[in-house]
Structure formats: C-alpha cells, structure tokens
C-alpha cells in the first residue's frame with residue numbers, strides 16, 4: 001500500500017468511528033425517558049411513593065410540575081431526604097416545570113418549604 005493509501009485508510013477509519021460514536025450518542029438520547037413526577041397531580045403533597053415499582057435509567061428525566069407559590073425542587077442526599085433538610089447550597093429548581101436528568105444511583109429530591117417534605121413532597125429514585 002502506498003503511504004497515501006494508508007493515510008486515506010486511516011481517514012476512513014476515523015470517519016467510521018466518528019459515525020459510530022454519534023450513532024451511539026443518538027441512540028442513548030432516544031432511549032432516555034421522561035417521567036412526570038406524580039403524573040397529573042404533579043409534584044405535590046403525598047407524592048412520595050410515586051416512584052415505587054418504576055424502573056429508571058441514568059439519563060432519564062424527571063419532570064416536576066407544580067405551583068411555584070407552593071413548592072420548589074431541591075436536590076438532597078440520603079440524609080437530607082430522611083431528615084427533610086436541605087443545605088443552603090443545595091441545587092434548587094423553581095420554574096414550576098423543571099426537567100432534571102437522573103444520575104446513576106440514588107437521586108433524592110424534596111420541597112424545602114417549611115413542613116412540605118414532611119407532608120410527602122419528596123421523592124427518591126434509583127437509576128440503573
């Protein structure tokens with residue numbers, strides 16, 4: 001094979017790899033599912049058991065629909081979930097229609113308005 005031939009063979013390989021990678025990324029994107037937390041009731045009181053029996057994957061999205069005068073969505077850890085407390089630096093969503101991507105493992109969310117998490121405005125989701 002001439003040196004020019006080798007070079008274009010390498011180029012073709014590079015193009016093939018690029019195509020495969022973009023195909024794989026695209027596949028991942030269409031595989032990801034969106035879940036509306038609490039279905040039609042949305043992110044509200046007693047939503048805490050909504051996630052039971054559902055299978056989630058990392059990259060799936062949770063959609064939190066709620067009245068912004070009633071709730072917010074705060075990302076917490078297991079301890080914060082159990083005790084219904086959020087650190088002041090915790091990531092907080094407050095648009096009323098928030099889309100949050102799940103990461104692998106446990107994902108915990110609560111409403112940080114006083115007493116709301118204790119009244120079941122909380123959800124724990126395990127993503128595989």
Ligand SMILES: *[C@@H]1O[C@H](CO)[C@@H](O)[C@H](O)[C@H]1NC(C)=O
Nearest residue numbers: 045046047048049050119120
């Ligand atoms: C959620 O499930 C737990 C455990 O079964 C139960 O104690 C709790 O009352 C349930 N919450 C609601 C709002 O149904």
Ligand SMILES: [Cu+2]
Nearest residue numbers: 070071111116
């Ligand atoms: Cu709330």
